[in-house]
Amino acid sequence: MRLDYLTIFPEFFDVLGISLLGKAVDNGIVDIHAHDLRTWTHDRHRTVDDTPCGGGAGMVMKPDPWGEAFDDLLGADPDPSVHVVIPTPSGTPFRQDDAAQLSHADRIVFCCGRYEGIDHRVIDYASEHWSVHELSLGDYVLNGGEVAALAMTEAIVRLVPGVLGNPESLSEESYSQDQEGLLEYPVYTRPASWRGWDVPEVLMSGHHGHIAQWRREQSRELTRRRRPDLLTDE
Numbered sequence: 065m066r067l068d069y070l071t072i073f074p075e076f077f078d079v080l081g082i083s084l085l086g087k088a089v090d091n092g093i094v095d096i097h098a099h100d101l102r103t104w105t106h107d108r109h110r111t112v113d114d115t116p117c118g119g120g121a122g123m124v125m126k127p128d129p130w131g132e133a134f135d136d137l138l139g140a141d142p143d144p145s146v147h148v149v150i151p152t153p154s155g156t157p158f159r160q161d162d163a164a165q166l167s168h169a170d171r172i173v174f175c176c177g178r179y180e181g182i183d184h185r186v187i188d189y190a191s192e193h194w195s196v197h198e199l200s201l202g203d204y205v206l207n208g209g210e211v212a213a214l215a216m217t218e219a220i221v222r223l224v225p226g227v228l229g230n231p232e233s234l235s236e237e238s239y240s241q242d243q244e245g246l247l248e249y250p251v252y253t254r255p256a257s258w259r260g261w262d263v264p265e266v267l268m269s270g271h272h273g274h275i276a277q278w279r280r281e282q283s284r285e286l287t288r289r290r291r292p293d294l295l296t297d298e
């Protein structure tokens with residue numbers, strides 16, 4: 065899987081060389097390239113923004129640098145197997161299903177906007193050529209797309225075979241279909257008693273059936289309290 069990031073802050077993505085993702089890069093499972101969008105400017109000030117048509121506050125990212133970056137990175141031939149991800153507060157919510165689908169992609173290009181956003185014709189042009197995903201990390205406002213691209217990257221790449229040491233742990237996580245899409249149950253480790261708090265007895269019983277039942281009940285109760293929207297049968 066090749067991942068490209070178009071951004072005016074490429075240093076944001078230096079962090080991808082650390083930990084699990086770093087190992088995936090070292091193992092050749094993923095190939096990561098961060099690009100400074102100003103590479104594709106030609107004026108003395110390396111300008112990437114301009115005033116919004118129709119007025120309004122702030123600045124909008126000019127289309128030309130994006131178009132020239134696309135030309136260099138992707139060429140002009142349409143290829144639906146290339147996924148262009150545009151983090152935006154107006155996008156559809158990024159969810160585990162999106163991460164699962166994108167984890168099968170051979171190529172993903174993240175377009176990280178700043179200012180008031182990217183000239184919409186960039187999205188229109190990209191949509192004619194590649195598979196475009198306008199996705200939002202959540203219902204809050206960030207200053208740009210980089211942090212969202214990092215979060216989406218981790219959610220996607222950890223699902224790629226060979227990246228996680230223990231793929232079995234994927235099936236026991238919140239939102240995984242093996243857990244009926246419920247929130248993950250509380251987890252514990254040693255010591256059995258810590259500052260007056262004990263590990264639930266059932267987890268010390270060694271009775272796998274009882275433990276599995278307790279965990280299912282905990283997941284459903286936690287989901288009922290915190291995320292009733294995830295419960296499909298109530």
Ligand SMILES: N#Cc1c(-c2ccc3cc[nH]c3c2)n[nH]c1N
Pocket residue numbers: 150151152153155176177178179180181199200201202203204205206207208209210212
């Ligand atoms: N994804 C996402 C975002 C953003 C976001 C994304 C891109 C830009 C470009 C300028 N401002 C941005 C905010 N804010 N909140 C989210 N959940």
